[in-house]
Structure formats: structure tokens, C-alpha cells
Amino acid sequence: MTRKSLLTATTAGLMLGLLAAQAIADSSTRVALVPGGPHPYFAAWEQAGVDAAKDFGLGAADYRVPQKWELSMQNQMLESLVTQGYNAFLVFPGDPVGTVAIANELAGTGAPVMALAGCLQDPSDAKFCMGTDTGNSAYLGTKELLEVLGPDAKIAHFTGFLVDPNTQLRIDAVEQAAGEGGAEVVQVIADIDAPEPAEEKINAYLAAHAGEIDGIITTAWVPAVVASNALRKLGDKRIKMVGIDHDEVVINAIRDGYVHGTMLQNPYGQGYIGSFVADRLRSGCTVKEDAPFKTIALTDKFIDSGTVFAGIDAVDNYVGSMQTITAELFDGFEDTYLDCS
């Protein structure tokens, strides 16, 4: 080969490589990450989408929030996103049953649809559901609490909305763990995953009954924040509490010894891996028939995005803990769940 032809071949190779890279960078995949409404839990999805778009060369991976927690508002937004040209959807179902119809309609347009953070009730056209195993998280959190309290403890459970079927799963899981540990759940306060009812009910309960309980388990974001603040105000570190998620209020309360620990979830990993999978599915991959999905109450196609307890020892590195969970899940995800041959 002459020097000129070698140069030509090299140049052509470089051009092809650049074009290929450009093609990858200009992927037509436009992912919409749509929560049920505004909630701090989902804030990590925004960065996850930005990172995924950059790392995997997606056309877009945008976080789109319905302005209110209304099923109809979410449906209207999803319909609008189809019109805007989004072609892959990562959705927290506004309702596990009520969102099935719109998910099926989205899938009918050829877009891959995945349920994130919460599942759709089977059957649906969603490829799978990736989220926290809420029952397991509540169970493990209660076990952590009982480890520090010991047997015969009396605990209160503060949790989310009753219209969310996950709430009943959490209540049952806490009861189960308490029963196994010889403890008693003396009070369950539900329907309080919003600041106003949470402030009112948790403060009223603790004002009247703080002396009658040994521990608190919270299984929703807002009750965890409000209960952390309430314990700090009481200034009594006798009551032990295990919270959920990574709000700064909860993290600081752990640092200061008012809260025993928190059950971390992995919203970042859900958004990041979900965006990656959406693009792979649009590129021709399929979900393996024999993928090792877990079965939970709502679906047989569940992937646990991971949960981990962060106590005083791990609280300063909770971001690292979440990144570790994400890395573990991402590593081998394609081989485990997708068929790209």
C-alpha cells in the first residue's frame, strides 16, 4: 500500500469513525422521565436523565413533572409528550391500575414504556418495573429499628397515602417484622405524605403519646422529615427512629443522634439505567423471556433498584452508597435482562 492510499484509507477510516460516533451521539431516542407529580424523591431523575443523555448519546432524556399530583394531569402530560416527539417513557404510575391504559397507548405508538419507582398492575404493556421493593424496604428498616430497641418494644409507624397500594404493603411488612421481633406496632398513621397533614398528625401524636412509644418507623418521605424535626424539637433521644430516603433534614438528624438511620432508595439509578435501557430497546434489543425478574404484589416483572440502610457510620457517604448500588445494578444489566443479539 502506498503512502497516499494509506493516508486516504486512514482518513476515510477516521471519517467513518467520526460519522459513526456522530450517529451514536445523535441517537433519535428521546426519553421522557415522568413522575406522578412534584415530590423530592424524584428530583434525582433530572440529573440521571442529563447524565444518561451525555453518557449514552441520547437525543434527550428530559425530566418532565406534572404540576400537580393528579392522574388526569399526568395523563394529559404524557399525551402531550407523544405529540412533542418523545419516543420512550419512564413513568412513575399515578395509579398502578389507572395508568395502565395510557401506558398501553404509549406502547401502542411503538415507544418502550417502563414503570419506575412504582409499578403498574399486571397485565400491562410496560417492559418491566424498576423500583424499590417497598415491602422489603419497610421490613428491613423495622428490623434495623428492632435491633437497637430489643424485644417488647412499642413502635409507631408513619406512612404514605392510603390510595397508594404500596402503603398497605408497607403496613403489612412493618407488622410482620415487628411480630417476628417480639415488638408491637401501637399506632399506624397513614395518609400523611404531604407537609400539612404530616405536621398536624405527627406532632399531635407525639405531644400526647411520646412517652408511650420506644421507636418510630417512617416509610414515606414527608413523614420521615416531619418526624425527624419533631424528635429534634422534643430533644429526647430515647425514642429511636428509622426513616426513609435522603432528605437533608433526616441526614442531619442522623448525624446529631436524633434518628437512628434511614433506608436509602435509588432514584438516580432508576433514571440513569432506565434511560439507557430505553435506548437499547429502541435500538433493537428485546427484554429476555427468561430474565430473572422478581415477583411482587403488582407485577411479575420487577427489578429491585436497591435499598440500603444508612446509619451514623454511613451517613456521611450516603451519596457513595447510592452510587455503589447503581454501579452494581448497571454492571451486567444488559447481559442479564436484555437480548441484543
Added chain:
Amino acid sequence: MTNIEQKNAPSPSAMGAQPTARQMGVVQRFLLSNEFGLIVLIVLFTIVFASISPMFLSNFSLYAMGRTAAVNIMIGFSMMVVIITGGLNLGVGAIGVCGAMFSGWLMQAAGFHWVPACFGGLTLGAMLGTANGVMIVKSGLHSFIITLATMSVMFGAMIFITQAGSFREISPAFSALGRTKILNVLSPMLLTSVVIGILLWAAFKYTTIGREILAAGANPKAAELSGIRVDRMVTYAHALSGVLAVVAGLMLVSRTGAAIPSMAGQLGQDWLLPAFLGPVLGGNLLTGGRISVLGTFLGAFLVTMLTTGLLLMQVGAFWVQTYLGLLLLLAVLLDLARRSYLARNKLV
């Protein structure tokens, strides 16, 4: 005899002139009406949204908008029939969900065909509405207080009975109504709203009960002195409101293919805003006595259209509500300006 008839008969020219004058009056009244203002605004915003985002007028967008508007229109109707009595029904969402859940239970657990199941839900809606009406009339308290209380009672009882569970074994024929596309652009749900709107208009214009409900709302004392049983009319209005709320609930069941307790949010509160926006924009007096079925229809449609347009324009999620409020304010001011202009130039 023949002469007398001829003498008394109006001249051909007069016959021609009288209807023309009447017609002019109707046209003038219509130009000044809220309904005309809403039509102008709908056309105006359609042009604005379509020029910014051509996809606004795509078949999918129009179909989705019509389907959403249909539910909002029914919710608006449900509040409208109580507003005309000078009252309010804060339990529109709670009653709608209770009736829809009952229909879902009839279809899934009791195995009923969807037609009697829907009838059962509508009957429950009428009963719950009647209960509201009776309590308002007997207690003498304002409907705001009574329906605020019963909203919680009804929704709470429904959650307790169903344990927040859903009914998803809905008749496929019924579910298909929520997904069918007529001419690839029109939802049967919107047609249902149109038909119910026409029926309501006819009922309040041509039936004795309809006119008596309006009279009871306009001036209860005068109506009472005229022999109208005002208490009964208030109860009828709440019963009708309950039925219409359940129609909205059933539309959502058809749309989602399931009866779900959260379809109207906590305590049915998600329906409160659309319940008020349609009737108020439509020109129904909150003090009662005046009804505008067309206005309510157009008002609800305008709000749905504005929301859809703002979403399509990718206005930041948290700005949608602000922009919606500003656009509604602009809409009202434009309508005011239109009427002032017409009056100032003696065009009407």
C-alpha cells in the same frame, strides 16, 4: 267573518319586519354574551397555539384534548346545576368516584352487564346527591358546609369499603368507548358531553321542573310565594348533580379501563377546580337563577385547551399553573374589552 280575519291579519310587510327585529335582538344578545366571548377566545388561542406548535392541531392532539375536555365538561355541568340554585357542591369528586366505584364493583364482583352497572352507579349518584339536598334543606345550613362534610364521609366510606382497591375487570365494550376514535380525531366521550349538554339545555328551557329550579335559585322567597316548592327543587338539583358527577366518573372508568379510588384524588378534590372554572367562565351566576349550558361547555373546553397548549409549548412544569391563571385573566379582560368596544361603538 272573512273580512274580520283579514282585518286582524298582520300585513305581509309587518310579518316580514317583526321576525327580523327579533332576530337582530337575538344576534345582539349573543354578541354580548359570555358564550360568544368564549368562542372568540377559543378561536384566538387555537390560532396562537397552532402557529407556535403545528402539532397542536394534529389528530392525536385534538383527540386527546377532546377526551380530556369531555370529563372536565361533565364535572362543570355537575357543579353548574347546583350553582344555579345559589348553592355549591364540594362533593362532586367524592360522589363521582363513589358512583364509578360502585359501577366497577357491579361489573367485576357482581358480574353485571355494563349497562345496568352504569345505571346502578348513576342511581347511587342520585341517591348521594339527594342525601346532600335533604340535609341542606332540613338543616338550613349552606350547601358549602354540608357538602364539605359529606365529601369526607362519602369518600372515607368508599375507601373503607374498597380498602383502596381497584376494579379492573371492566367490560371491554365499555372500556372501548374511552379509546375509540371517530374519524381518527373525535372521542365518543366528547359526543356524550355534547348530547348531555343539549339535554340539560332543553330540560332547563322547556320543562316545568327545570324552570322551577331556576326560579328557586333566582329568588327563593318569590318562588315560594309563586307556589314553587323550593326545598324540593334544591334537592332535585343536588340529585342531578350527583348523576352528572357519576357520568364524569364513568367516563374516567372507560378511559382508564378500571374503577380506581384515586381517580379524583384525595377526597375527590382534584375535581374542584374544573368544577368551578367551567360554570364561572361560562357566565353562570354564583348567586343562582341563571344557567348557561353552552357557556359551561365552552368554559371547560377553553381551560382544557389552554392546559394542552401550554404543555405543548413546553412551558416549565411549575409555570403551567401560573400561565394558566394569567391566560384566564387575559381571557376575561379580553372579553370585557370586547363588550366595552361593542357598547361604545353602539354596535349592539
